[in-house]
Amino acid sequence: MVCQVFPHKCCRVFGVLVVKVCPRCGLEYSYIERRVIGGRAYLYAVHVSKVREGSRSKRKVRKCYLGPEDSYEYVSMMHEREGIRLRGLVREDRALEYFDTLLNYVVSEDLNRELALKLISKLKEVVKVLEEKYLRG
Numbered sequence: 186m187v188c189q190v191f192p193h194k195c196c197r198v199f200g201v202l203v204v205k206v207c208p209r210c211g212l213e214y215s216y217i218e219r220r221v222i223g224g225r226a227y228l229y230a231v232h233v234s235k236v237r238e239g240s241r242s243k244r245k246v247r248k249c250y251l252g253p254e255d256s257y258e259y260v261s262m263m264h265e266r267e268g269i270r271l272r273g274l275v276r277e278d279r280a281l282e283y284f285d286t287l288l289n290y291v292v293s294e295d296l297n298r299e300l301a302l303k304l305i306s307k308l309k310e311v312v313k314v315l316e317e318k319y320l321r322g
């Protein structure tokens with residue numbers, strides 16, 4: 186299942202985890218490299234691109250250090266772009282807070298039209314489900 190609201194980003198709001206945007210530089214990365222040093226795992230976002238050099242094209246690799254796998258810094262960094270801090274999956278008492286965060290994100294960022302339309306349809310779906318479940322019961 187791919188997140189409909191942030192399809193290319195890490196999103197736990199809707200219970201899915203899709204990561205493609207590097208939290209360090211904001212560009213899409215190719216894969217995450219995991220290196221174990223002294224029993225601790227460190228993560229790097231690896232950006233692979235092709236660079237033309239005359240008639241040949243060369244593979245260029247750039248890595249962004251993300252921090253230790255188990256660190257709070259790394260985990261919260263992955264959610265920084267939407268301002269969503271990792272709290273696990275949606276829980277009753279947190280649902281409202283997620284919407285406040287989302288509202289804040291929508292107000293402060295310039296969204297592209299495609300994302301805005303997806304958000305509108307997703308929010309309508311939420312309203313519809315809530316009304317059906319609690320207002321017409």
Ligand SMILES: [Zn+2]
Nearest residue numbers: 207209210249
């Ligand atoms: Zn990066």
